[in-house]
Amino acid sequence: MDLISTPLHDAFSPYALSFVFAAMGLNIHYGYTGLLNFGQAAFSAAGAYAMGVAIASFDLPLVVALLLGVVGAVLLALVMGVPTLRLRADYLAIVTIAVAEILRLVFSTSFKDYFHARDGVSGFTLGFRSLNPFPDLPNGFLSFSRNDLWVITVGWILVVLTCVLVWLLMRSPWGRILKSIREDEDAVRSLGKNVYSYKMQALILGGVIGAIGGFIGGLGLASVQPDSFNTDFTFIAFTMLILGGAARVMSPAVGAVLFWAVLSFLGVALTKLSNGDNPIIPSDLMSPDQVGNIRFAVVGLVLMLLMIFRPQGIFGDKKEIAIDAR
Amino acid sequence: MPDDMQDTRSRASDLVGVDPEPGVSKKDPIVVVDGITRTFGGLRAVDVDHLEIQRGVITALIGPNGAGKTTFFNVLTGFDQPDTGEWTFNKKSLKGVSASHVARLGMVRTFQLTKVLSKLTVLENMRLGATGQRGERFWAAPFRFLWKAEEDSITVRARDLLGRFNLAAKEGDFAGSLSGGQRKLLEMARALMVNPELIMLDEPMAGVNPALKQSLLGHVKSLREDGMSVLFVEHDMDMVRDISDWVVVMAQGRVIAEGPPASIMADQRVIDAYLGAHHDTDITEIEESVLAAEVEAELRADDEETR
Numbered sequence: 001m002d003l004i005s006t007p008l009h010d011a012f013s014p015y016a017l018s019f020v021f022a023a024m025g026l027n028i029h030y031g032y033t034g035l036l037n038f039g040q041a042a043f044s045a046a047g048a049y050a051m052g053v054a055i056a057s058f059d060l061p062l063v064v065a066l067l068l069g070v071v072g073a074v075l076l077a078l079v080m081g082v083p084t085l086r087l088r089a090d091y092l093a094i095v096t097i098a099v100a101e102i103l104r105l106v107f108s109t110s111f112k113d114y115f116h117a118r119d120g121v122s123g124f125t126l127g128f129r130s131l132n133p134f135p136d137l138p139n140g141f142l143s144f145s146r147n148d149l150w151v152i153t154v155g156w157i158l159v160v161l162t163c164v165l166v167w168l169l170m171r172s173p174w175g176r177i178l179k180s181i182r183e184d185e186d187a188v189r190s191l192g193k194n195v196y197s198y199k200m201q202a203l204i205l206g207g208v209i210g211a212i213g214g215f216i217g218g219l220g221l222a223s224v225q226p227d228s229f230n231t232d233f234t235f236i237a238f239t240m241l242i243l244g245g246a247a248r249v250m251s252p253a254v255g256a257v258l259f260w261a262v263l264s265f266l267g268v269a270l271t272k273l274s275n276g277d278n279p280i281i282p283s284d285l286m287s288p289d290q291v292g293n294i295r296f297a298v299v300g301l302v303l304m305l306l307m308i309f310r311p312q313g314i315f316g317d318k319k320e321i322a323i324d325a326r
Numbered sequence: 327m328p329d330d331m332q333d334t335r336s337r338a339s340d341l342v343g344v345d346p347e348p349g350v351s352k353k354d355p356i357v358v359v360d361g362i363t364r365t366f367g368g369l370r371a372v373d374v375d376h377l378e379i380q381r382g383v384i385t386a387l388i389g390p391n392g393a394g395k396t397t398f399f400n401v402l403t404g405f406d407q408p409d410t411g412e413w414t415f416n417k418k419s420l421k422g423v424s425a426s427h428v429a430r431l432g433m434v435r436t437f438q439l440t441k442v443l444s445k446l447t448v449l450e451n452m453r454l455g456a457t458g459q460r461g462e463r464f465w466a467a468p469f470r471f472l473w474k475a476e477e478d479s480i481t482v483r484a485r486d487l488l489g490r491f492n493l494a495a496k497e498g499d500f501a502g503s504l505s506g507g508q509r510k511l512l513e514m515a516r517a518l519m520v521n522p523e524l525i526m527l528d529e530p531m532a533g534v535n536p537a538l539k540q541s542l543l544g545h546v547k548s549l550r551e552d553g554m555s556v557l558f559v560e561h562d563m564d565m566v567r568d569i570s571d572w573v574v575v576m577a578q579g580r581v582i583a584e585g586p587p588a589s590i591m592a593d594q595r596v597i598d599a600y601l602g603a604h605h606d607t608d609i610t611e612i613e614e615s616v617l618a619a620e621v622e623a624e625l626r627a628d629d630e631e632t633r
Binding site: 168169189190195 | 403429430435436455467473477517
């Protein structure tokens with residue numbers, strides 16, 4: 001039975017949730033506006049660290065800590081955007097990936113009294129957990145603990161609210177400008193729109209959504225560590241977005257759930273197949289301790305096939321992809 | 327003459343008696359250019375000492391390929407920065423003003439290679455053109471009731487323009503499915519959504535079929551009737567002759583001549599630099615058949631050589 005329950009558990013876990021938000025932020029950046037942000041991890045990290053340090057080191061209330069996290073993401077967006085958004089898209093890509101790495105290295109090596117290097121920040125969940133309305137379930141639900149259940153409830157409600165917000169924004173004239181910028185900035189400029197300002201707004205919005213992912217991930221794991229925010233974080237989020245289909249409201253959430261479910265299923269299944277005295281997969285082909293890597297290879301293969309046969313993702317619109325003037 | 331911008335009658339008569347000399351001053355210029363230079367490496371793409379564009383008329387900008395016409399357009403509209411020079415629009419200096427701000431001031435351009443947004447519908451392309459929309463502000467955007475009424479009135483205006491440009495049937499199609507000529511039309515109609523005082527068209531006729539050309543000429547003339555000023559770059563001399571009130575000729579970055587179309591077409595410098603000696607004579611049927619026979623003979627000779 002754990003072939004079903006484990007993937008289900010993983011796909012809705014707080015860890016997966018942090019990626020849902022990261023991917024939703026990237027959907028604003030890349031999907032709708034065409035901004036290549038390769039440093040989404042930095043936004044999640046900024047949110048998580050601002051919240052964690054504000055509570056653990058300064059004893060600030062949860063609400064204030066969360067607000068500081070949002071402010072952190074906004075500041076980060078300004079730092080990345082001010083020098084690069086006037087330039088071509090490639091520059092933003094370079095700067096974002098650099099800023100994300102710098103931030104991660106600062107968290108893991110500097111200000112150890114606050115960031116505690118690789119151990120990370122912990123001891124900030126009390127305020128959040130005290131709000132938990134769930135009773136103590138003996139077996140839990142999908143073997144989630146009481147604390148996890150509280151985090152994922154809040155998290156998935158926030159996912160729905162964010163989806164609604166994105167949907168409302170993207171059907172508005174504001175969203176129309178973002179989609180136009182994605183296609184041709186100069187055309188938008190020639191019609192009197194301040195492209196720079198709109199790109200900045202998009203960067204900030206997607207960054208703040210990424211920071212929410214940092215909050216949820218941090219509260220779920222009860223600690224914030226620098227290594228969770230390496231470049232893999234951003235690229236896995238990108239993968240989920242493309243799997244779901246860029247520029248669709250629901251696609252980051254569905255993409256993330258599907259990604260974790262498949263990854264987790266492969267982990268469980270391959271472990272079962274390669275374990276025991278007489279494994280189905282011979283041990284000279286694959287040993288159980290290689291499962292962790294093999295499943296990523298299989299996911300990679302699936303993604304390649306997806307890009308070849310369904311480049312628009314699950315929800316993407318073939319019509320929008322097929323018509324290309326140039 | 328006072329700044330009577332409300333005056334909507336054709337202003338072509340203002341140009342009567344203006345000397346056809348490069349850099350001549352005009353009665354009521356909407357754009358005044360002083361000493362603009364733009365170099366690319368060693369090449370002086372634009373080098374204009376003084377130029378005035380008259381308000382309320384149709385001005386053509388002609389010249390050979392590489393004369394700097396498009397670069398001049400880019401500089402005037404803020405898409406490129408000149409090395410030196412000043413220029414004003416409605417007496418307001420545009421030096422260092424961003425492209426989007428230039429458009430909001432009322433000076434809107436189209437592009438030589440059309441820039442329709444192919445993954446938006448034709449109607450959405452049009453709606454994008456309206457400036458100062460409430461729903462374009464982030465905090466108002468999620469609340470439809472704040473911008474619905476404005477969006478509706480924009481849609482009415484957009485449909486009206488689409489009708490005038492024979493695109494009404496296409497409003498629900500993706501702009502990417504339009505033909506090259508239709509894209510030109512859409513881009514021009516979209517620029518009009520901005521409500522410009524001066525519209526700058528970069529080769530509006532390129533790739534447009536003859537029937538459409540006629541109606542496009544009508545549209546441009548009607549812009550002038552509506553009190554708009556038009557500046558356009560074009561290689562189609564029929565169009566230049568037909569609709570322009572004033573012609574400015576550029577060659578190698580400089581304004582070499584300007585004046586009414588008739589005098590420009592007769593100007594020896596312009597003929598040498600751009601038009602060529604036979605620009606004015608229609609090819610007769612006999613000449614055409616002679617030409618065709620020559621070409622055929624040449625082709626046959628080539629064919630035999632390769633054999």
